[in-house]
Amino acid sequence: MARWEPNARGRLRDAAMDLYAERGYEQTTVADIAERAGLTARTFFRHFADKREVLFGGSLQLEELMVAAAEAVPADAPPMRAVIAALEATAEPLGQDQPHSRRRQALITATPELQERELIKLATLSAALGAALRRRGVPEPEASLAAETGIAVFRVAWERWLDAGEERPLADVIREAVGRFETLVAAA
Amino acid sequence: MARWEPNARGRLRDAAMDLYAERGYEQTTVADIAERAGLTARTFFRHFADKREVLFGGSLQLEELMVAAAEAVPADAPPMRAVIAALEATAEPLGQDQPHSRRRQALITATPELQERELIKLATLSAALGAALRRRGVPEPEASLAAETGIAVFRVAWERWLDAGEERPLADVIREAVGRFETLVAAA
DNA sequence: ACGGTGATGACACGCTGTGACATCGAAGGA
DNA sequence: TCCTTCGATGTCACAGCGTGTCATCACCGT
Numbered sequence A, B: 001m002a003r004w005e006p007n008a009r010g011r012l013r014d015a016a017m018d019l020y021a022e023r024g025y026e027q028t029t030v031a032d033i034a035e036r037a038g039l040t041a042r043t044f045f046r047h048f049a050d051k052r053e054v055l056f057g058g059s060l061q062l063e064e065l066m067v068a069a070a071e072a073v074p075a076d077a078p079p080m081r082a083v084i085a086a087l088e089a090t091a092e093p094l095g096q097d098q099p100h101s102r103r104r105q106a107l108i109t110a111t112p113e114l115q116e117r118e119l120i121k122l123a124t125l126s127a128a129l130g131a132a133l134r135r136r137g138v139p140e141p142e143a144s145l146a147a148e149t150g151i152a153v154f155r156v157a158w159e160r161w162l163d164a165g166e167e168r169p170l171a172d173v174i175r176e177a178v179g180r181f182e183t184l185v186a187a188a
Numbered sequence C: 001a002c003g004g005t006g007a008t009g010a011c012a013c014g015c016t017g018t019g020a021c022a023t024c025g026a027a028g029g030a
Numbered sequence D: 001t002c003c004t005t006c007g008a009t010g011t012c013a014c015a016g017c018g019t020g021t022c023a024t025c026a027c028c029g030t
Helices: A008-023 A030-036 A041-047 A059-071 A079-094 A098-109 A112-135 A142-161 A170-186 B008-023 B030-036 B041-047 B059-072 B079-094 B098-109 B112-135 B142-161 B170-186
Strands: none
Touching: A008 A030, A008 A041, A008 A098, A030 A041, A059 A079, A059 A112, A079 A112, A079 A142, A079 A170, A079 B170, A098 A112, A112 A142, A112 B112, A142 A170, A142 B142, A142 B170, A170 B079, A170 B142, A170 B170, B008 B030, B008 B041, B008 B098, B030 B041, B059 B079, B059 B112, B079 B112, B079 B142, B079 B170, B098 B112, B112 B142, B142 B170
16 A cells, blocks of 8 residues: 555646646646645645646657657768758657647647747757757757757747648648748748 | 936846846845835836846847838848848847847856746747738748748857857858858758 | 826735655565 | 665745735826
């Protein structure tokens, strides 16, 4: 007989998602979340750095995934090829649960505080990708430029995939965005 | 004889900058800032939405400037031309006080909370630029793609301009970044 | 002279996030 | 079996952020 119910972290995450969806992010207190999970607010902060972080769990794995994909590209390929490979690698894990992603994104879009957190996660991603490029021998500022550009394309593709009418798999939307980006830049 | 010293907002901004530089952002309380400015914390929050906002004063003017520059480009020019014009327009106001910009950026770089705020300002910029492109008749996703890409290039140029060794004017650094970006993309 | 206006002060309050210490079941060794 | 250590949680106190509300009072127009 365990002293506590198992998976406190998961329970906190679920409780937070539910309450944020029910009443909105700002109308939910950490005490509310903890109570629904059968814990105390103090314990919430032992599992998550702050009230927002509960929504951004997998960002480290995503980073590792993108870096690994970039590193798997042949060393003599141009930098943008490695970046595109990194973007395409995200489609597999991120493209699974579109309804959940839509709910989550609606929440973020409605809450400036959460947008800030999402942006810094993307910036971290960009930095990691830039570092991976530099390890491939790409000099500055090309490495940062390629990484930032790639994340920008990803951001647009992601937003588009979450659009109401969109039904294609994420991988297709990303590839389309990359294609449109290339012709856009070629036109100038 | 005025009841209060004039320019409360400016005094608060200066006091905040000084204290943030002296002790760091987190070690400075709003009460500290207000006291140095000869005001109360409550008054601080009447002038600035929160403790971070005091560092991001001119972002609205910057947005208007970029939008205006994009709109001034001939309507038949390709979208990326308008974006590049918007970037170049920022050089005039932003490229003036390099030492101040360096101090400010060092503060931001050292403080995640401030990075978040800076990122959302840049995202707002990107959104405004995208909207300006759409008004020029650029469809989605090209408009967002061009705007995001432009802001990404700007970000890299700005960072580079603040690098220790860098002595060229901001306009030159931006133009170089644009050039490198174009050859980078052409290579893939 | 007088009433309205607008910036500020004063005060109370809820919420976030942290430090310090207590609690207690689980796991493992003698 | 007993004892110790360990780790997750609870409890309490607290500083700081940001907001609502009401009071104050010089200034300004009439």
